[in-house]
């Protein structure tokens with residue numbers, strides 16, 4: 001498995017890529033070339049060009065969830081390439097219109113537009129992309145310290161309803177060093193996601209976990225997250241995107257094997 005960061009909040013000194021508060025990763029595994037999320041703007045595409053990655057040759061597009069810091073680049077992607085042969089995998093709730101107050105925060109494309117431009121495979125349950133890579137589908141709440149919470153509203157069955165972000169999912173790759181978990185914003189809980197990946201695969205060794213963990217404040221949830229990962233057989237943790245400096249500092253102090261993430265970074 002090889003993962004390259006195409007969009008993230010952070011950039012590294014002396015590496016001139018574009019940063020933005022968003023997520024996009026390019027992953028090669030087995031015969032798959034996977035684009036995971038499309039960031040907020042065209043930054044992921046411009047960074048991919050500078051990195052020599054041809055996004056016109058992807059086999060899969062996976063969307064972690066519908067928020068526009070993960071789907072905002074869809075228009076740019078489709079303006080640049082014909083991806084009608086590409087399999088798009090996402091939870092069926094991913095393309096419901098979403099708003100926070102009056103602000104639209106969902107996908108710029110509707111489900112019908114997606115269906116006409118990709119081989120669309122909505123997945124509420126786990127789906128294999130290849131023998132070593134799986135989309136997790138809807139994440140069950142397995143750990144009591146990570147209950148579901150809501151952000152704004154989603155338009156579902158003809159009305160606006162509180163959005164508990166059931167569309168938030170992740171990918172898991174099987175490597176020779178254990179599982180590698182790839183998440184977007186982890187609204188479903190990064191420990192719920194990791195635990196579910198281990199249950200599904202029966203593998204409990206963790207090579208790595210990357211993504212926004214949606215952790216900002218110190219307190220019970222962060223303390224329990226640190227306790228959870230401290231109890232795992234874990235090689236590397238890559239908290240990024242929606243993880244505050246305070247939260248990263250607490251992880252570092254607890255001696256978790258955390259690494260900085262930035263655009264252009266590659267994990268093999």
Ligand SMILES: [Zn+2]
Pocket residue numbers: 065067185187
């Ligand atoms: Zn989100």
Ligand SMILES: [Zn+2]
Pocket residue numbers: 022023067069070184185212241242
């Ligand atoms: Zn996000």
